[in-house]
Amino acid sequence: MAIAEQRTSPQAAQGSEGSWHGIVLQTLKRNEISLIPYVPDRVLTPLIKNLHADPFFTTFATAREEEAVGIVSGAWMGGRRGAVLMQTSGFATLANVLASLAVPYQIPLIMFVSERGTLGEFNYGQSLVCRTMRPVLDSLALEHHTITRLDELEFITDRSIRQAVTTQAPVALILNPLLTGGKVFDK
Amino acid sequence: MNTRNTKVMNRFDVTSRLVAKLKHEEAVIGGIGNTNFDLWAAGHRPQNFYMLGSMGLAFPIALGVALAQPGRRVFALEGDGSLLMQLGALSTIAALKPKNLTMIVMDNGVYQITGAQLTPAAGVADIVAIAIGSGLANSAWAADEEDFERLVDDAMAATEPGLIAVRIDDKPGVGTTRRDPVQIRERFMHGLGVREPL
Numbered sequence: 001m002a003i004a005e006q007r008t009s010p011q012a013a014q015g016s017e018g019s020w021h022g023i024v025l026q027t028l029k030r031n032e033i034s035l036i037p038y039v040p041d042r043v044l045t046p047l048i049k050n051l052h053a054d055p056f057f058t059t060f061a062t063a064r065e066e067e068a069v070g071i072v073s074g075a076w077m078g079g080r081r082g083a084v085l086m087q088t089s090g091f092a093t094l095a096n097v098l099a100s101l102a103v104p105y106q107i108p109l110i111m112f113v114s115e116r117g118t119l120g121e122f123n124y125g126q127s128l129v130c131r132t133m134r135p136v137l138d139s140l141a142l143e144h145h146t147i148t149r150l151d152e153l154e155f156i157t158d159r160s161i162r163q164a165v166t167t168q169a170p171v172a173l174i175l176n177p178l179l180t181g182g183k184v185f186d187k
Numbered sequence: 188m189n190t191r192n193t194k195v196m197n198r199f200d201v202t203s204r205l206v207a208k209l210k211h212e213e214a215v216i217g218g219i220g221n222t223n224f225d226l227w228a229a230g231h232r233p234q235n236f237y238m239l240g241s242m243g244l245a246f247p248i249a250l251g252v253a254l255a256q257p258g259r260r261v262f263a264l265e266g267d268g269s270l271l272m273q274l275g276a277l278s279t280i281a282a283l284k285p286k287n288l289t290m291i292v293m294d295n296g297v298y299q300i301t302g303a304q305l306t307p308a309a310g311v312a313d314i315v316a317i318a319i320g321s322g323l324a325n326s327a328w329a330a331d332e333e334d335f336e337r338l339v340d341d342a343m344a345a346t347e348p349g350l351i352a353v354r355i356d357d358k359p360g361v362g363t364t365r366r367d368p369v370q371i372r373e374r375f376m377h378g379l380g381v382r383e384p385l
Binding site: 035037058060061062063064066067068070071072073074075076077078079080082096097099100101104105106108159 | 200214237238240241244249251252253254255256273279283367369371375380381
């Protein structure tokens, strides 16, 4: 029900507390994650819009996802926490930076991936590239969670951020269409 | 570009000149390969970070440090081949306008470390023109070593991000960075005052 509301009502984007993006924003803030570089995605639009509107966050687009990973890695070493927002196809560009920067240097890289390619995908390329994501994460033994339920979102996000920071290890939080509504053909 | 009236300098020499000017615990990010090998050879500092991979990310990493510590000046050293992999980063930096970030590009037109193959930009593209076109108005070629030092002095007081391009020879790096990523990162964080040693 909540999902359907978000998909049909643009007003839902205005920081509504109980929406998936409202919960993500508040959880980031509570964990003092203030630097948010992203490569945009349709599903992430309300989150990105509300992050831009909140002066607590420094939110900006980068040209590539690995650039965003470099930025939050540098910021972490300088004492400021960040997280990267991207789409499945963007994650597919990250194998090298994960294996040569985030993992070996033990950087708590926090990634939010809007999942395309499943549950109603209309673009064959998206469905193919989606299948590379979890094998890449698993091949590096990276922590990742696929979030499908609104009632589990805060727990998974909050605990995963804390774990990433305390264990100095990257984490990928995959935002499934069951949570966000996803992107459908008529959009 | 044959229109450049610039001297061909040496990476280690230029890097040493930069390091000699660092008096205020400025952070320095050394890009992959020879760029950080020469930073290492110029004498390790706690505020140096050495990249052992992720080609092209010296400027983005430096941007992150600059955004995290706006009161500290940050230099990033990058090769021309590396920069070509991540030209979009120049626009990101131009848009964010960090006052404390200076980018230095070591341009020899070749991938020295893999056998000195020409880059696709060699002889056709101009790094400074690309940087200016990306929105970094404060970008210049260093004409010679003295000019490089003058540009670094200017950078120390700059109020906008800047880029200094240096034409260099095809010599390999002088040293070899110790490849211990966890120690490199941890010591860098100590050097930036983010953490205390155990």
